[in-house]
Amino acid sequence: xxxxxxxxxxxxxxxxxxxxxxxxxxxxxxxxxxxxxxxxxxxxxxxxxxxxxxxxxxxxxxxxxxxxxxxxxxxxxxxxxxxxxxxxxxxxxxxxxxxxxxx
Amino acid sequence: xxxxxxxxxxxxxxxxxxxxxxxxxxxxxxxxxxxxxxxxxxxxxxxxxxxxxxxxxxxxxxxxxxxxxxxxxxxxxxxxxxxxxxxxxxxxxxxxxxxxxxxxxxxxxxxxxxxxxxxxxxxxxxxxxxxxxxxxxxxxxxxxxxxxxxxxxxxxxxxxxxxxxxxxxxxxxxxxxxxxxxxxxxxxxxxxxxxxxxxxxxxxxxxxxxxxxxxxxxxxxxxxxxxxxxxxxxxxxxxxxxxxxxxxxxxxxxxxxxxxxxxxxxxxxxxxxxxxxxxxxxxxxxxxxxxxxxxxxxxxxxxxxxxxxxxxxxxxxxxxxxxxxxx
Numbered sequence: 001x002x003x004x005x006x007x008x009x010x011x012x013x014x015x016x017x018x019x020x021x022x023x024x025x026x027x028x029x030x031x032x033x034x035x036x037x038x039x040x041x042x043x044x045x046x047x048x049x050x051x052x053x054x055x056x057x058x059x060x061x062x063x064x065x066x067x068x069x070x071x072x073x074x075x076x077x078x079x080x081x082x083x084x085x086x087x088x089x090x091x092x093x094x095x096x097x098x099x100x101x102x103x
Numbered sequence: 104x105x106x107x108x109x110x111x112x113x114x115x116x117x118x119x120x121x122x123x124x125x126x127x128x129x130x131x132x133x134x135x136x137x138x139x140x141x142x143x144x145x146x147x148x149x150x151x152x153x154x155x156x157x158x159x160x161x162x163x164x165x166x167x168x169x170x171x172x173x174x175x176x177x178x179x180x181x182x183x184x185x186x187x188x189x190x191x192x193x194x195x196x197x198x199x200x201x202x203x204x205x206x207x208x209x210x211x212x213x214x215x216x217x218x219x220x221x222x223x224x225x226x227x228x229x230x231x232x233x234x235x236x237x238x239x240x241x242x243x244x245x246x247x248x249x250x251x252x253x254x255x256x257x258x259x260x261x262x263x264x265x266x267x268x269x270x271x272x273x274x275x276x277x278x279x280x281x282x283x284x285x286x287x288x289x290x291x292x293x294x295x296x297x298x299x300x301x302x303x304x305x306x307x308x309x310x311x312x313x314x315x316x317x318x319x320x321x322x323x324x325x326x327x328x329x330x331x332x333x334x335x336x337x338x339x340x341x342x343x344x345x346x347x348x349x350x351x352x353x354x355x356x357x358x359x360x361x362x363x364x365x366x367x368x369x370x371x372x373x374x375x376x377x378x379x380x381x382x383x384x385x386x387x388x389x390x391x392x393x394x395x396x397x398x399x400x401x402x403x404x405x406x407x408x409x410x411x412x413x414x415x416x417x418x419x420x421x422x423x424x425x426x427x428x429x430x
Binding site: 014016017020047049050057058059085086087 | 140387388392396
């Protein structure tokens with residue numbers, strides 16, 4: 001089966017800004033993304049856990065999208081505008097997909 | 104005075120406070136006791152719905168008067184002004200940077216709805232009458248402090264100006280915050296449906312209310328304990344003391360206003376409690392967007408780990424006793 005090289009962007013970000021980020025992805029024409037709830041973890045600001053929190057502050061989500069390499073720079077630039085000041089991580093990795101036209 | 108001490112002692116041994124202490128102790132002892140997030144969210148929505156609906160039904164029964172408008176105006180003024188005072192005190196007495204001080208100040212201008220609910224229950228336990236429409240005052244006091252907090256940060260060049268472009272959607276999110284929508288919506292539904300509506304809803308929102316509140320306070324204790332454990336070293340003595348004396352200062356200002364407005368003791372106690380409480384739902388979320396440079400370990404822990412237990416255990420009976428004395 002033929003595989004097609006693509007770029008996978010994974011963003012771990014505070015839930016309060018997740019909608020701003022997905023709005024940006026919508027505007028940049030990304031064809032799809034998935035939002036995962038994050039259970040807990042530890043970063044520069046200490047340990048966090050989603051259980052028990054009544055405020056959206058402190059919750060983290062992971063947003064994953066796969067795009068063509070030709071759109072990577074533009075998409076990352078838009079993402080950076082949102083995440084620049086926030087707690088979180090943006091990681092890009094190489095992946096291969098079986099249906100190129102979906103990305 | 105003896106009476107005040109007796110009421111304070113009785114409050115400390117109330118199920119609400121004891122469940123909070125249980126959660127706090129469990130978290131500090133690293134117990135695996137846990138309330139899943141969706142369930143905690145449902146408990147929070149239930150409390151908003153119940154308190155909003157009962158307040159609206161009470162308005163339908165007793166009617167509205169000019170006092171409500173006066174109270175709303177006073178509440179909004181407190182919410183705008185208290186952060187300015189809190190910011191000045193924090194800058195004078197603590198080593199917190201300006202952006203953290205502005206974020207903390209915003210929390211102390213806004214309100215804690217669970218502290219308000221606990222005060223409602225305390226007044227009922229003491230057979231002190233109050234008007235249900237104070238819920239509307241609580242809703243009105245939630246947001247103005249956020250504006251003052253952001254203004255304080257910008258005025259003192261703390262935080263980035265780039266956040267300003269997000270303000271339009273931020274204020275929309277604050278006003279349409281799920282908790283506020285349920286609280287205000289339930290208030291109007293209670294008002295429209297009146298006593299008949301309350302009778303229909305009573306098995307859901309009246310009878311189980313105290314049990315749900317106890318469970319919610321258990322969760323609050325867990326969160327406060329985890330926050331205190333996680334922020335060990337981040338909060339200095341001055342900031343912890345601020346979390347206890349700031350409510351007393353806000354309470355004194357509100358008490359003077361309540362006396363000037365000629366409020367009844369119950370309404371005065373609730374207005375004072377609102378002014379003395381600090382937010383831990385709406386404001387932390389708003390601060391993460393508007394002032395992300397501010398450290399949540401500071402403001403969330405001060406609000407929930409210091410001021411909330413202080414008000415729950417000591418503040419509410421104290422404010423009530425003071426309100427009874429001056430009104």
